[in-house]
Amino acid sequence: MEIIKGTVEHIVFRNSNNGYTVAHFDIDGDLVTVVGNFDELNHGEYLKLTGYWTEHKNYGDQFCMETYAMEIPTSTEGITRYLSSGILPGIGEKTAKAIVARFGEETLDILDNNPERLSEIKGIGKKTLAAIKEVYHEQREVRQIMIQIQDYGISANWAMKLYKTYKFDTISVLLNNPYQMIDDIRGIGFKIADQIANHLGFEENSPGRILAGINYSLGECYNRGNTYMTETELIQTSSRILGVNEDEINAQLGELVLMGRIIQEEVADQRVYYPRNLYEAEDNAALSMARISQMTYKIANVDIDAKIKDYERDVSITLDNKQREAIAAAMDNGVIIITGGPGTGKTTIINGIVRIFKDLGLKTVLAAPTGRAAKRITETTGNEAKTIHRLLEYEYSQDDDFPSFSKDETNPLEVDAIIVDESSMIDILLMDSLLMAVQPGTRLIMVGDADQLPSVGPGNVLKDIIESGAVKVLSLDRIYRQSDESMISVNAYEINHGQIPDINNDSDFLFLNKNDGDKLLRDILELVTNRLPIAKGFDSIHDIQVISPMKNGKVGVINLNRELQAVLNPAREDRLQREFGMVIYREGDKVMQIKNNYRIKWEDTVSLEQGEGIYNGDIGILENISNREKSFAILFNDGKRVTYDFDQMDEITHAYAMTVHKSQGSEFPVVVMPIVGGPPLFLNRKLLYTAVTRAKKLLILMGNQYVFRQMIKSTESQNRQTALRDRIITYINHPMV
Incomplete structure (x- = not known):
């Protein structure tokens, strides 16, 4: 990291939502372009910037700011420029020069400690003086807060979000209960709050940390498909995540129940805990279903x-x-x-x-x-x-x-x-x-x-x-x-009923024996990039979808996406790319939305209709990356174009390959799926059947025949912890409950 100091000369661009700014700074007489997230930026301010240099293909050298702090101008010229920047009401260039001419290098000390002396300057009356004192005091407080926040190891971007949320209470919130941020600021979860709390010296067994950790652990319901967790499971999970003993977890559970944050119930003679919204949803849905049924x-x-x-x-x-x-x-x-x-x-x-x-x-x-x-x-x-x-x-x-x-x-x-x-x-x-x-x-x-x-x-x-x-x-x-030649529906039916299908590789349902992991990966790449496009005319990006039961491994989704990107959309000078979370996203990539975003704006490229909302599972092409505006654009398959900020990159993933779960609700002309050994949870009939039924024109399974047969025989799958069935029955049998 490099440190530079300079004066704000001109603000070229500013995104008011995330604070991303492009500005020209005077650095020792040279005009330098600086990009980064600033809470506020004003002409004439003198800042110390920490960051690194980069070269933009269109705009040349830029300094990418990671952290910054306001520096006090020390020269009379710098003070004059600062005061005349418009940062203080009623002070233009003429008045600024008059102030500095009278007070010299002590001007800012006068503003800090004895601002009433500004009334000695012609043109500054009582009203102007009062306005100057109010604005200068507020700006000084904001700067001090921002500097202090960043001293706690918080990035400039998060510091700005904290200040916008808590204003002058920011430091108080951080010092008393940084875990409050989880509830108040979108995007801050337990892990980020815990890092900040650790930096501030909070103990592992502090009550606020334990309460937040239990909530975080119970949130695993969303990831596992459950609506509740058993008491034993919740205590053990929380203890492991927090690194504290189970007695300390148990002591705080009742507090969360009393606060109404979580719900305690008895299900199948077990004490269980629900996130409040899942309990209400399950109970209300059961009552409604009992009524309309x-x-x-x-x-x-x-x-x-x-x-x-x-x-x-x-x-x-x-x-x-x-x-x-x-x-x-x-x-x-x-x-x-x-x-x-x-x-x-x-x-x-x-x-x-x-x-x-x-x-x-x-x-x-x-x-x-x-x-x-x-x-x-x-x-x-x-x-x-x-x-x-x-x-x-x-x-x-x-x-x-x-x-x-x-x-x-x-x-x-x-x-x-x-x-x-x-x-x-x-x-x-x-x-x-x-x-x-x-x-x-x-x-x-x-x-x-x-x-x-x-x-x-x-x-x-x-x-x-x-x-x-x-x-x-x-x-x-x-x-x-089904057509006379189609075997996809027939074989899917047989798989669903536990029968081993008779596979004829002359049909639209193929199984290619590949027992070597490295060769299997190479053959998948060759099939997608060359053999199917050349022999059958299928488009590698838009027609062919690789589906894998697992995320990890040589033919898991993560590695398949990396390898398919390398052959279908390799690095080129004319395509910008950006690294996010150890993954490189490149213009031209096939990508997928992985969380619902109900408020993001889109425009239909055909009808020009505008609206809001992109949903988990939507697929498109990453059209454009703009380092200057810190944004990227995706054209989705339904014609909607969406522009995202860089800090929303966690909402997408590559879609050259996807898990079987992510493929639900879709059909693709061609599906290619590796069949290899792995955890029984991922190798069962229900998962195989779901994958097979995604293919419309051609299904190619590649891998181990033994594993394929075992998947058909296996009815083992994760049993979800839910109580909707029992609640419906209860409400039907006891309508007044």
Whole structure:
């Protein structure tokens, strides 16, 4: 790191949201471009900057500021420039010169300790003097706070966010309870707060640290798909993370319960703890599901069998008994579930329901959990589908990491039927929000594949509702959607039923034996970059998707993305790149959004429509990186272009390869998947079945035949800790509970 000192001459650009600034500094008579995050910057200020030099391809040499501190000008010329910069009200160049002419190098000392003497200068009256004193005092306080914050090992960027949140209470918050930042400042989690607290000398067993650590440990529910943790598990996890004994954890658990931060319950004769929002979501969803599952509807003077026959005649198809039953059940029940694998006729049923409801003058809406799934159901049915977030009209609060919706029990959806596809992907938080917006008289039709992996988020919603026995479930097992040559749906059906498929490598379902890990990796790269594009005409980026069961290992997602980037989008002089968290992102990279961002703005490149919201799983191309503006732009596959700040780079990852979980809700023309040994949790039938059903035109499995057979035999998968099923049953049996 290098230290330079200079005066602010000109502010070229400033991002008011994150403080990123491009400015020209006078450094010993030379004009230098400085870039970095400043809380405030004013013409004439004299600063000490710590950072490093870099060369921009368009703008030449730049100094990248990491930390800074205000220096007091020592020369009369520097003081004059500082005072005349406009930083103080009522002082222009003429008055500044008069002040310095009178007080010389003692001018700033006069401002600090005896500002009333400024009234000796012609033109500075009582009102101007009062304004100068107020502004100068505030600026001095801000500078001192910013310098002190950075002395605690906090970067300039985070220091600015702290000051914007707490103002003059910043130092008090840091010294008394730095863990308060976790609740108050978006982006600061337990690990960052703990680093700051450690720098400030907080003890490992301080109550604030233990309370924050328990909350952090309980947050593992979100990562593991659970809605609660057992008491034993929570105490052991917290003890390991915090490095304190279990008795100290146990002593603070009750405090968090009394504070209402976590909820204590008895589930299956065990004491368990919920994050408050997951408890409320699970309990409310159970109550709502129990309520609407008991509702039945009859449309007077309507022969539903005749309506179904009319639909069959109009679209020239013949439905089987299960499909007819599903359409009829959608008319009569408050909620039904239609589940089945690929090609079993789910889309045909959806089209029939929409068509018949429309003929009856009833309003139907289609929805799906993700943008990709909504787009796919729109394409397959010819009817517009929205994400559940858009359907419920999400509203984002900056104080809350979770969205709220304008549609709820006080403002329900004014429709006769809601059809939700890919229902296995709905987590408990989203399910609760959806059910709140379902009013009496509205039918809920949940469509999905119960044999796929559950949602990425907490809960096992579809499985729990089915197992509650409260809802009519229509299970489809006859395959319709296949051409004479297609074996993907047939083999997926066999895998799902524990049967080893008869694989013919002349079909669209291939298995290539590759038992050597290094050779397997090389063959995947060759297949994606050369063989499939040349022999079959598939595009390596847009048509082919590599899916892996695991993140780590030679053919895990992390290494596959690194290797595929190297061959599909290698470093070039005309493509900017940026390193983030040991990963290099480069213009032209295939990337994926990995967290919901409900407030980020986008523009449709075709319609020029503008809106907000990009969702977990959305895929696109990294179009542009701007070091000057500290931003990058992504063009998503649905035509939305989004510009991000550099500090939002944690919201994306490479998408040349993805986990099976991340592939849910999508179909790709070609899927390539390595099959290798690993933890049993990642090698089971449900995961393999989910991966296989992502392919539309061609599926290529590469690896070990023995592992492939073991995956088909294995029904072992992670059992999620949820209580939705039991709560639904309780509310049905005891409606007043």
